[in-house]
Amino acid sequence: MTRKNRKAGVDRRQFMGGAIGAAGATLMAAAEAQQPPAGAPPAGAPRGSDIESRYSAPPSRGPQLFRAELDITDCEVEGRIPADLDGAFYRVGPDAQYPLRAGNIPFDGEGHVSMFRFQNGHVNLKTRFVRNERYLAQEKAGKILFPMYRNPYMDDPSVKGLSRGTHNTHIIHHNGLLLALKEDSPPAAMDLNTLATVDPVYTFKGQLQSKTFTAHPKTDSRTGNLLGFGYEAKGHNTTDVNVFEYTPDGRKVWDAWVSVPYVGMLHDYQVTENFVMLYVIPLAIDEAQIARGGIHWSWYSGQPTYFGYFRRGGDGKDIKWIKGPERSATHMMGGFDDGKRLYVDVEMSLSNPFPFMPMRDGSRWDPVRGASHITRLSADVSQKNPKDYQIETLYPNHIGALPRQDDRYNTVPYRYGFLPCPDPDPKDPAKRPASCYARFDLQNRSSKLFRAPEGAQLAEACFAPKSANAPEGVGYLMGVASYAAQNGRCDLIILDAERVDEGPIATVKLPTRIAGQIHGWWVPGAAIPKKA
Ligand code: V55
Ligand code: FE
Numbered sequence: 001m002t003r004k005n006r007k008a009g010v011d012r013r014q015f016m017g018g019a020i021g022a023a024g025a026t027l028m029a030a031a032e033a034q035q036p037p038a039g040a041p042p043a044g045a046p047r048g049s050d051i052e053s054r055y056s057a058p059p060s061r062g063p064q065l066f067r068a069e070l071d072i073t074d075c076e077v078e079g080r081i082p083a084d085l086d087g088a089f090y091r092v093g094p095d096a097q098y099p100l101r102a103g104n105i106p107f108d109g110e111g112h113v114s115m116f117r118f119q120n121g122h123v124n125l126k127t128r129f130v131r132n133e134r135y136l137a138q139e140k141a142g143k144i145l146f147p148m149y150r151n152p153y154m155d156d157p158s159v160k161g162l163s164r165g166t167h168n169t170h171i172i173h174h175n176g177l178l179l180a181l182k183e184d185s186p187p188a189a190m191d192l193n194t195l196a197t198v199d200p201v202y203t204f205k206g207q208l209q210s211k212t213f214t215a216h217p218k219t220d221s222r223t224g225n226l227l228g229f230g231y232e233a234k235g236h237n238t239t240d241v242n243v244f245e246y247t248p249d250g251r252k253v254w255d256a257w258v259s260v261p262y263v264g265m266l267h268d269y270q271v272t273e274n275f276v277m278l279y280v281i282p283l284a285i286d287e288a289q290i291a292r293g294g295i296h297w298s299w300y301s302g303q304p305t306y307f308g309y310f311r312r313g314g315d316g317k318d319i320k321w322i323k324g325p326e327r328s329a330t331h332m333m334g335g336f337d338d339g340k341r342l343y344v345d346v347e348m349s350l351s352n353p354f355p356f357m358p359m360r361d362g363s364r365w366d367p368v369r370g371a372s373h374i375t376r377l378s379a380d381v382s383q384k385n386p387k388d389y390q391i392e393t394l395y396p397n398h399i400g401a402l403p404r405q406d407d408r409y410n411t412v413p414y415r416y417g418f419l420p421c422p423d424p425d426p427k428d429p430a431k432r433p434a435s436c437y438a439r440f441d442l443q444n445r446s447s448k449l450f451r452a453p454e455g456a457q458l459a460e461a462c463f464a465p466k467s468a469n470a471p472e473g474v475g476y477l478m479g480v481a482s483y484a485a486q487n488g489r490c491d492l493i494i495l496d497a498e499r500v501d502e503g504p505i506a507t508v509k510l511p512t513r514i515a516g517q518i519h520g521w522w523v524p525g526a527a528i529p530k531k532a
Pocket of ligand 2: 331
């Protein structure tokens with residue numbers, strides 16, 4: 001089969017599950033409940049009039065809410081939790097405090113954080129909402145005050161001046177705190193043990209000048225510094241981007257301001273030893289749609305991408321923008337430079353990867369053009385003005401989004417990557433392909449595959465090194481599997497990251513569905529304060 005035939009032969013669900021991976025089932029259900037709105041969503045009644053649609057697992061309709069905060073001590077485990085697995089897997093996703101309004105998308109909704117705390121072969125689960133300004137105001141009012149994704153004009157007048165952040169996208173560890181992230185606002189800081197929100201608008205003690213903070217900061221492999229950026233950094237629809245660097249104890253040591261060619265969603269970025277790379281995609285701000293009460297973005301078919309780069313440590317004035325073809329890349333697996341060439345590995349699709357983001361020209365979302373593959377972008381940065389950047393598909397058979405690496409290698413050459421994907425080589429083509437984790441070895445372009453049990457949908461994977469100085473990729477790979485046939489009941493699956501094809505070392509069996517996940521993060525036990 002040619003690649004094109006092979007792709008066209010895969011069913012729509014597989015593409016959507018693959019393209020969205022982690023958020024998988026939740027986002028699929030939402031997309032099916034709602035064709036992308038081309039125009040104004042009616043403000044008013046919550047979507048889905050019955051409880052069943054909001055609280056039961058896919059494939060029922062509607063955004064999936066959970067809303068219960070959990071504490072489970074010493075979870076039941078099949079197999080054995082390795083004794084050297086000491087630390088916590090934190091994860092976060094949207095779990096709307098009140099049902100989302102018609103026309104809203106599953107990227108909205110309050111951040112709900114989970115912590116799987118591993119110690120001495122046992123694991124406890126705790127989950128808490130991020131009690132940010134938005135959550136507290138809505139709790140007090142007893143209703144939604146921020147009814148539309150990144151549309152400040154739809155806000156209730158009473159919330160003027162409050163942070164709009166849901167903090168539903170990613171969660172990292174920095175300077176003794178958990179930072180819950182949403183790219184339209186500053187982080188919210190939480191306690192590593194209790195998950196209490198200790199600072200709903202965390203500005204690094206006033207050092208953060210940008211009004212926003214990315215959901216995908218990087219850790220400098222040599223110094224441990226936190227490298228991040230904010231886009232729309234001077235406010236709604238501004239082209240300003242602020243890139244910054246903080247020491248592990250929270251001191252700002254560098255920042256620079258640059259300006260983008262147009263306001264596209266800068267969801268992720270890349271930092272290497274010498275460069276910062278930004279990638280502008282045609283999922284761009286749509287003021288007409290916002291004025292009609294819709295969401296922040298739509299997909300502008302035919303518009304170019306821009307591969308931007310500039311030197312670290314400078315003032316950003318050396319930024320170069322290389323124009324390229326229409327493409328999408330939201331997440332980046334890793335990146336590095338050799339002084340002459342800059343390499344960035346991304347999940348790449350030809351068009352809009354999100355079924356719920358409107359096509360600006362009113363066309364239908366295309367699951368084939370929206371399917372992502374792991375792709376290497378590179379540019380010859382030894383030239384003064386490179387005319388183009390190169391695009392190479394690394395793994396044409398694997399369809400999927402939400403790639404990860406061993407995060408100790410964020411800014412330097414790396415060898416291994418991980419990706420949730422539908423089975424690229426299904427045994428029975430008549431059945432829905434198994435949900436899988438691929439482990440990629442970029443040195444020889446090979447891969448290994450873990451196939452989840454039948455009926456499971458895997459979220460994004462998280463890598464936990466075996467010890468602080470274990471070699472790259474040596475440790476554990478874990479991720480949440482949910483079972484639609486069991487009303488979304490979840491397991492946490494733990495694999496040997498070097499031998500994912502050998503199946504789980506341990507499976508943490510949960511009694512229930514849990515809040516959904518976009519991204520997750522591993523924090524070693526040594527970095528978690530001993531409880532008072
Ligand atoms: C993403 C997720 C978001 C968002 C923008 O690609 C991009 C993922 C959960 O929220 O606001
Ligand atoms: Fe993301």
